[in-house]
Amino acid sequence: MKVPLAKPIMTEEMVEAAANALRNERLTMGESMFKFEEKFAAMCGVNHAVSVNSGTTAIQLSLLAAGLKANDTVLTSSMSFVATANAFVAFGGVPAFADVIETEYTIDPSKLEVTSDTKAVMPVHLYGHPSRMDEINEIAKDAGVLVVEDACQAHGAVYKGKRAGALGDIGCFSFYPTKNMHVGGDGGMVTTDDGDIAELVRRLRHCGRKSQYEHDLIGYTARLNSANAAVGIEQLKMLDKWNGQRITIASAYHSRLKDTEGLNLPPQPTVDIVPVYHLYTVRTARQDELRAHLDEAGVQTGVHYEVPIHLQPIYREMYGYSEGMLPVTERLCKEVLTLPMYPEMTGEQVSYVCEKILEFYR
Numbered sequence: 001m002k003v004p005l006a007k008p009i010m011t012e013e014m015v016e017a018a019a020n021a022l023r024n025e026r027l028t029m030g031e032s033m034f035k036f037e038e039k040f041a042a043m044c045g046v047n048h049a050v051s052v053n054s055g056t057t058a059i060q061l062s063l064l065a066a067g068l069k070a071n072d073t074v075l076t077s078s079m080s081f082v083a084t085a086n087a088f089v090a091f092g093g094v095p096a097f098a099d100v101i102e103t104e105y106t107i108d109p110s111k112l113e114v115t116s117d118t119k120a121v122m123p124v125h126l127y128g129h130p131s132r133m134d135e136i137n138e139i140a141k142d143a144g145v146l147v148v149e150d151a152c153q154a155h156g157a158v159y160k161g162k163r164a165g166a167l168g169d170i171g172c173f174s175f176y177p178t179k180n181m182h183v184g185g186d187g188g189m190v191t192t193d194d195g196d197i198a199e200l201v202r203r204l205r206h207c208g209r210k211s212q213y214e215h216d217l218i219g220y221t222a223r224l225n226s227a228n229a230a231v232g233i234e235q236l237k238m239l240d241k242w243n244g245q246r247i248t249i250a251s252a253y254h255s256r257l258k259d260t261e262g263l264n265l266p267p268q269p270t271v272d273i274v275p276v277y278h279l280y281t282v283r284t285a286r287q288d289e290l291r292a293h294l295d296e297a298g299v300q301t302g303v304h305y306e307v308p309i310h311l312q313p314i315y316r317e318m319y320g321y322s323e324g325m326l327p328v329t330e331r332l333c334k335e336v337l338t339l340p341m342y343p344e345m346t347g348e349q350v351s352y353v354c355e356k357i358l359e360f361y362r
Contacts, residue, residue, distance in 0.1 A: 001352045005300040007342040008177040009242075010184060014234045018184060021230035029206075030226030036233050040173075040189055043156070043236060044165035048198035050190045051224035051232075052205050055152040055174025058188035059087035059122075061222065062170045065190075065200035066146050068093060068119050075114060076122040076150070077107045078308040079329045084124055084150050085309050095319070097310050099326045101132075104267055105281070105336075108328075109135035120146040125154035125164055127304070128180065128246075128278035129267060133159050133167040140168075148172065152188075155180040156243045158274035165191040175232060180246070180278050181239050184231035187224050245343040246277040249350055253280060253339065256354035260361050262286065264335075279304055280341040287337050290360055297356045302338035 021032045033051055041049035052058050063074065070092025076084055078097040085095045096118065098111040105126045112121065121140045123131035131149075140147045147168030151157070154164040155173060165171030175187035190201050200217075203209060208219025224232075247269065254265055264283040269275060281304060284290055291301050308329050310321040323330060340353055 001349065002298045003300060003340045003345075003349050003353055004342075005302050005338065005340050006178045007344060008182055009235075009238075009343065010231075011234070014184065014231045017230040017234050018227040021226045025226045025230075027226055028223050030229070032226045032230040032233060033224055036224075036229040036236070037189070039233060039236055041191060043239070044163045044171065044191045046166045046171070046191045047193045048191065048195060050198050050201045050205070051229060052188045052190065052201070053222045053224055054186045055172060055176065055188040056083040056087045057205070057220070057222045058152075058172035058174070058190045059084070059148070059150065060090060061201045061204045061220065062148060062172055062190045062192070062197065063088050063093065063120060064091065064204060065197045066120070066148070066170065068146075071117075072119040073115065073117040074120045074122055074148075075112060075118050077124045077126070077329070078310040078326055079105060079305065079332060080124045080126060080150065080309060081152075081305060082309050082312055083152075084122065085315070089318075095309070095315070097326055097329075099328045100126075100332065102328050102332065103264075104129060104132075105332065106131040107136065109139060112136070112139050114139060114143040114145060118143065118145050120148050122148045122150050123168070124150040125157060127266065127281050128154045128157055128276040130154060130157050130159035130164055130167065130273055130275065137168065146170070152176075153179065153278040154276060155278075156239050157276045160272045165189075166193075169194065170197060175228075180243060180276055181232070181235040183224070183228035183235065185225075185228050187228050187232065242343040243276040245345075246341060247274075249341060249345055250275075250277045250280055252347065252350045253354065256351070257282070257357060260358065262361060263357070277341055279338045281336050281338045283332065283335040284337060285335060287335055290357070291337055293360045294353070294356055299353050299356055300340060303333075303336060304338050305333060305336075308333050
């Protein structure tokens, strides 16, 4: 049996929605873009959602709109895709990293060291599991710094009754094709209750326009295409159903694998936290061996992320980072293994993956 790691969904309704936008709307800044923003804001439970061309851009423009500038420090997680930090390093922001909670993969609030240079804290809801936002928000409030959620993997995740994207001052999402929902290509979204930040992001994504021919900001060309937004509207209709299917698959994995010695599973949903399992990532000291065994059986796996951000070559070169700085993060990155996870995954496929894992440990 061949079991892929992910399988992005693109239905005929989504293709037709894109085609309809191409036929009848402005190709950029069309009607679908504004409708998508309105519906996404409603899903998150915020006043504003502003679409952009990627999750990286969402982080970058939201920080710029909030007033961050070169040499300001953003405190975030190194156990994430490199774009989390690239987004602000690109305009001269300085990264600082906190270690993570071993069983949750998210920032450990007790390791947050906010300094006078820190202007924002950016928790990453890694693999679709919300960070400990109450503690993070309290630390940030006491220090007078901004909280920006990297929710690029957490569309629809819930923390204490609120959705990701509504848990800090600003939320940032990606619609890359392998995410819980996509737009038929690259795309991103900024969510916030702050009308001034939202308006500034709108202007920054559109060349810094003050009016049609006046520009009083150095802006970017970072709009979401109308056809992509039309796909996003259709995907958003399915998000809760798809997330429910992911949770069911995660529960099946947990039921079959929970007693496997040497294999650590991701956290389960609780009364307060509903993760959405963008990725189902286990931990094992035998990462390479298990991956090879599954590959031979036709089961595709991934490693998210093999090299933490602070140990990426460019970050070592720019900031002098080295091993030992974040011991939990560094160990987890050598142990994590991502198993197949997508809404259309069948019970037979889940059973096959589990049997091959159990076979390996036997």
